[in-house]
Amino acid sequence: MISIIDLALEKFDSKTVELYNLIIQKINWRKNTDYSKSKIWLMQNYTYGQLEPVRNLCDFLRDKLEESMEAYGDENNDEDYIGFGWSDSTLDLIYQIIGEGMGCVQKYLEDPTELLKRLESEDYTESFSYCFPYEDDYEKLTLSFYQERVKNIRADIRANLPKLTTHQKELEAAEKILGEMDQGIFDSNYQLRELEEIGKKCKIDAAIANIWHDGSRFYQKAQIVI
Numbered sequence: 001m002i003s004i005i006d007l008a009l010e011k012f013d014s015k016t017v018e019l020y021n022l023i024i025q026k027i028n029w030r031k032n033t034d035y036s037k038s039k040i041w042l043m044q045n046y047t048y049g050q051l052e053p054v055r056n057l058c059d060f061l062r063d064k065l066e067e068s069m070e071a072y073g074d075e076n077n078d079e080d081y082i083g084f085g086w087s088d089s090t091l092d093l094i095y096q097i098i099g100e101g102m103g104c105v106q107k108y109l110e111d112p113t114e115l116l117k118r119l120e121s122e123d124y125t126e127s128f129s130y131c132f133p134y135e136d137d138y139e140k141l142t143l144s145f146y147q148e149r150v151k152n153i154r155a156d157i158r159a160n161l162p163k164l165t166t167h168q169k170e171l172e173a174a175e176k177i178l179g180e181m182d183q184g185i186f187d188s189n190y191q192l193r194e195l196e197e198i199g200k201k202c203k204i205d206a207a208i209a210n211i212w213h214d215g216s217r218f219y220q221k222a223q224i225v226i
Contacts, residue, residue: 043137072113096123150211157174
């Protein structure tokens with residue numbers, strides 16, 4: 001069997017393979033499975049243009065693992081191996097293996113039965129593929145991104161104020177949270193509780209909550225990551 005590294009080098013340049021190997025080493029997915037933290041680290045250290053070929057390489061490795069399972073299933077008339085990568089759980093497992101490096105991928109390519117055993121043992125975590133950012137994720141590391149969204153929500157609140165005068169308490173709570181978001185504060189648990197209460201009364205929670213979730217996952221975490 002031709003090695004997976006040789007197959008990868010037929011399709012991708014050596015710099016992409018080297019960067020994949022470096023990322024695997026730095027993230028250490030077997031032990032550190034916080035994909036949000038890993039995504040921020042990648043954004044802080046690499047551009048989207050640098051990472052996109054590595055994402056494509058990971059997808060290539062996924063395809064090879066799925067093809068190996070399909071081929072084994074066809075050869076042995078075993079339906080457990082056919083359509084293996086089509087569920088969330090099996091995709092999580094496949095990307096777990098990819099996150100553990102080329103050597104791990106090679107191991108399971110050589111013996112697809114071990115892949116099914118690992119699935120049954122539930123020895124995997126959701127999901128190494130989430131570590132790789134999309135282009136618009138980079139904006140979420142900047143405070144100005146959230147300040148612009150806060151500005152728009154404030155305008156919506158003012159526009160709807162005549163309809164919401166019976167919920168002044170909730171509006172004041174929303175304004176307090178928006179003020180904190182303006183300063184880049186997203187990690188206080190009470191904020192989310194307040195947002196849920198505001199949502200029940202004012203129906204303006206969705207946009208604010210989306211900012212809070214993005215800010216707590218990206219901007220706030222980026223201030224303390226690695």
